[in-house]
Amino acid sequence: MTSLSSLLPARLHHAAYVSSDHERTRHFYEDVLGLPLTDFWIEREVLGGVPHAFGLASYGLADGSSLSFFHFADAELQARYAAKRQGLFVHLALKIAPEQQAALRERLEKAGIPAMAFHHGYARSLYVEDPDGQTIELCVDPDHPGADTREAPRDALTRWLAGDRTVNNHLPRDA
DSSP states (O other): OOOSGGGSOSSOOEEEEEOSOHHHHHIIIIIISOOOEEEEEEEEEEETTEEEEEEEEEEEOTTSOEEEEEEESSHHHHHHHOOOOOOTTSEEEEEOOHHHHHHHHHHHHHTTOOEEEEEOSSOEEEEEEOTTSOEEEEEEOOSSOGGGGOOOHHHHHHHHHTTOOOOOOOOOOOO
C-alpha cells in the first residue's frame, strides 16, 4: 500500500497566470523582483476546437519552480482569459530571506510600486500587486519556533467547523 507521504508532490512546478503585456510583466518580475526569465515558448494549440497562438514566459525560483505567464495573439482570446484582479486573500506567497525582503522593499519603493507590510506572527510579509493586479506576498519566516505554539491543525479545524472562533495565533508580532 502506498503511504500518503509518498504521494506528496516534490515541489511546485509552476503557477500560471495571464499577462496583458509580456514586456511590462517581464520588467516587474525580472527587473524589479529579480526573478530571471528562464523560458519563453511560442506555441499554437487547438483547444476546444479553437486555435490558440500564445507566448508563455516563465520566471524562475530558486527551487527550480517558476511563475509562468500566457499572452494570446488573438485579442478576443486575450480578453477571455485576462487576469482578474482578486482580493487580498487570493494571492501567491513566496518564501524569501529577511535581507531579500529588505532589498525588494527598497527596489519597489524606487520603482514607485506600492507595497504593504504585515507581521502575521508565523510570517513577516510584504504584499505587492503585479502589473495585472495579481497579489504576490513575499514572506520571511519568524526567528522564533512557531511550531511549538500551535495546537494540532485537525483539532483547530474541528473547533472552527463547530463554530468556535477562539484565536489560536498567539505568536509574537513584534518587529
